[in-house]
Amino acid sequence: MGLLTDLRDSISRVVDRLFSESEPKRIGIYGPPNAGKTTLANRIARDWTGDAIGPESHIPHETRRARRKENVEIERNGKKVTIDIVDTPGVTTKVDYKEFLEHDMEKDDAVRRSREATEGVAEAMHWLREDVDGVVYVLDSTKDPISQVNTMLIGIIESQDLPVLIFANKIDLEDSNVERIANAYPQHETVELSALEGENMDEVYAKIAEYFG
Amino acid sequence: MPHQCTTCGKVFPDGSKEMLSGCPSCGGNKFQFKPASSTGGPAGDSDNAPQTGGAGTRDLTSSAADAVRERAEQSQSRPGGDDDTMTVSDWANARTTSESADSGQSKQPNRSAGKSTGSSNTAKPSSNTTEPNDSNRPPAESNDTAGSEHTRQTPDAPKQQKREWGEWPAAPDDSQSGDSNRRETQNQQPSNASDERRRDSVKRQPNRINARETDEDNSQKSARSEVVSPEELAAADANRRESVETPVDPETAQQPVETAPTERQSGTAPNDAPTDTDGTVIEPSSDDRPNLDQLREELNDQFESIKIVNPGQYELNLMELYDRDEYIISLREDGRYVIEVPDSWGPGERED
Numbered sequence: 001m002g003l004l005t006d007l008r009d010s011i012s013r014v015v016d017r018l019f020s021e022s023e024p025k026r027i028g029i030y031g032p033p034n035a036g037k038t039t040l041a042n043r044i045a046r047d048w049t050g051d052a053i054g055p056e057s058h059i060p061h062e063t064r065r066a067r068r069k070e071n072v073e074i075e076r077n078g079k080k081v082t083i084d085i086v087d088t089p090g091v092t093t094k095v096d097y098k099e100f101l102e103h104d105m106e107k108d109d110a111v112r113r114s115r116e117a118t119e120g121v122a123e124a125m126h127w128l129r130e131d132v133d134g135v136v137y138v139l140d141s142t143k144d145p146i147s148q149v150n151t152m153l154i155g156i157i158e159s160q161d162l163p164v165l166i167f168a169n170k171i172d173l174e175d176s177n178v179e180r181i182a183n184a185y186p187q188h189e190t191v192e193l194s195a196l197e198g199e200n201m202d203e204v205y206a207k208i209a210e211y212f213g
Numbered sequence: 214m215p216h217q218c219t220t221c222g223k224v225f226p227d228g229s230k231e232m233l234s235g236c237p238s239c240g241g242n243k244f245q246f247k248p249a250s251s252t253g254g255p256a257g258d259s260d261n262a263p264q265t266g267g268a269g270t271r272d273l274t275s276s277a278a279d280a281v282r283e284r285a286e287q288s289q290s291r292p293g294g295d296d297d298t299m300t301v302s303d304w305a306n307a308r309t310t311s312e313s314a315d316s317g318q319s320k321q322p323n324r325s326a327g328k329s330t331g332s333s334n335t336a337k338p339s340s341n342t343t344e345p346n347d348s349n350r351p352p353a354e355s356n357d358t359a360g361s362e363h364t365r366q367t368p369d370a371p372k373q374q375k376r377e378w379g380e381w382p383a384a385p386d387d388s389q390s391g392d393s394n395r396r397e398t399q400n401q402q403p404s405n406a407s408d409e410r411r412r413d414s415v416k417r418q419p420n421r422i423n424a425r426e427t428d429e430d431n432s433q434k435s436a437r438s439e440v441v442s443p444e445e446l447a448a449a450d451a452n453r454r455e456s457v458e459t460p461v462d463p464e465t466a467q468q469p470v471e472t473a474p475t476e477r478q479s480g481t482a483p484n485d486a487p488t489d490t491d492g493t494v495i496e497p498s499s500d501d502r503p504n505l506d507q508l509r510e511e512l513n514d515q516f517e518s519i520k521i522v523n524p525g526q527y528e529l530n531l532m533e534l535y536d537r538d539e540y541i542i543s544l545r546e547d548g549r550y551v552i553e554v555p556d557s558w559g560p561g562e563r564e565d
Contacts, residue, residue: 097525111525115544118519118527125534152531 024071024082025212028132030124030157032149033060033090033117035138036169038067040195041087044208045069047201053087059103061117063089066127076206081213083134088127089120091149128156134163134212141168141192142175145184154185163211168192172199219243519544 029037042052054067069085095117100110128135135157139145157164166185168178172194182190191207193200216225216232220241225232235242518533521544 091531093529093531095527095529107525114525114527118529119544121529121531122519122534125531126537129535149531156531156535 024084025133026068026084026086026131027134027136027208027212028086028088028124028127029136029138030088030091030128030153031138032140032147033092034058035090035140036195037090037138038063038087040136040138040167040169040193041067041069041085043195043198043201044074044085044205045072047205048072048074053085059105060099061090061095061113061120063087064113064116064120065089066120066123074205074209076202076209079209079213081209083208083212086127086132088124089117091121091124091153092117093149095121128153128160132162134165136165136167136208137188138167138169138195139181140170141178141181142170142173145181150184154188158187164188165207165211166190167195167204169195172197216244216246219245 029041031037038054039056042054042056045051045053049069049072051069053069054063056062066089067087069087071082072085073080073082075081095114097107097110097114100113101107105113137150137154137157139150154164154166166181166188168176168181168190170176171178171192176192178190178192189207189211191200191204193204216227216229217223218225218232218236218239218241220243221236221239223236223238225244231237232244236244518530518537520528520530522528
């Protein structure tokens with residue numbers, strides 16, 4: 001009977017989580033490596049909680065485990081939303097330790113980083129399947145947005161019927177081309193920003209409150 | 214007719230070379246050994262035919278029988294100097310004779326040793342232990358070796374031995390002890406005078422009778438090793454393992470478990486090579502791990518989601534990763550994975 005009780009409780013928890021308005025939405029920050037996901041997550045977390053989520057780096061795959069910041073309350077234009085921010089490792093189809101050697105890394109460290117990055121991708125995909133209620137997809141606006149990874153991930157997100165916002169990051173850079181991203185994924189709203197410089201963050205928060213509230 | 218194709222039933226005479234390249238009639242490459250003594254008729258045939266697991270089971274069962282004979286011979290310490298000169302096959306033949314009233318019974322412990330299905334082990338023993346009467350046995354068994362050349366046995370002997378054998382299936386994984394029980398029975402039962410007498414005759418006339426059966430046995434082994442490829446045996450072994458709920462043979466327990474995370478090994482994995490397919494060739498149960506390239510290849514086959522090109526170089530199939538119920542949480546240095554199989558109530562895992 002204890003087992004049945006446990007099962008019933010589990011079901012209740014699931015149902016409560018699904019339908020509770022007050023439960024924070026879990027928003028996954030996804031994108032390819034070095035798009036600025038952690039920079040964005042830190043920016044949001046610092047702006048609304050005062051804490052950071054994780055270290056940022058120009059070396060790809062700095063984030064190799066998903067990190068979460070809970071109960072981030074964002075209020076904009078009279079709308080208030082409480083979200084859990086999940087900063088995920090960059091998703092890619094290839095991980096090569098040689099890429100890290102270019103950043104003055106020893107081979108052993110590079111190999112380990114590569115392995116951990118691969119684990120991180122697996123974890124990110126797992127979170128996408130199991131644990132997120134919405135997605136912020138971050139792209140480096142200086143790069144071509146049409147890639148296998150981006151197309152596949154956005155396709156998966158669409159198949160899940162998850163609300164998604166596309167953030168065109170790094171608009172502070174000269175090569176930035178937001179239009180290219182907007183044209184590549186016209187079915188989704190694209191928001192430009194510079195997470196590093198804090199540019200256009202007002203619109204970012206407004207869209208977050210609107211989409212995930 | 215010592216050899217019979219298990220597929221079409223074609224019988225080959227002793228020493229026939231025809232079947233070395235497969236059955237000329239049907240192309241089958243599995244044969245069963247039929248001693249000359251068991252040519253008594255259809256009843257005997259039906260008992261020797263693969264009843265439980267098809268040709269593969271039969272093949273491996275007889276292999277296990279060979280192995281049991283060898284082990285029994287090695288640990289044999291029976292009183293009486295006459296055994297000193299006995300060969301394995303002599304002893305086995307003698308034992309077969311003593312059990313000849315029911316060769317199906319004599320195969321029973323071997324089936325156990327051969328990791329046969331539980332049903333075949335449990336079906337017969339119940340009748341043996343509860344009702345030793347011959348009338349309770351299937352006709353195929355009771356008539357099995359009626360035509361045997363070694364049927365000079367007291368009528369009581371089969372019953373007494375069956376009482377002892379009835380215990381074997383209760384501990385099917387202990388073929389050694391079962392074997393020793395049987396030997397003790399033979400030694401301690403004075404009623405087995407006929408058995409001893411036959412053994413004496415075996416000793417006195419080794420060339421006339423048993424040399425021939427030894428030849429048959431060897432030719433059978435030869436035929437099997439010539440025709441059946443290791444891959445087939447491995448596949449048969451894998452199939453057989455799948456059908457067995459719990460391993461009952463100590464040799465299985467000694468097999469190095471090289472499963473990677475999922476334990477879903479394909480039958481063609483190198484580690485699945487049968488260890489005791491012929492009774493004469495026992496591959497050492499090596500604890501050596503396969504080289505990393507081999508291991509990577511195996512894992513790549515199993516986990517298409519992550520391909521390990523080289524250490525530190527990976528190719529990922531995002532769709533596969535996404536579709537998996539379990540997810541890889543750790544990659545080991547040697548290329549292995551650690552996976553987490555999600556709880557059915559996934560949300561319960563949350564650290565809320």
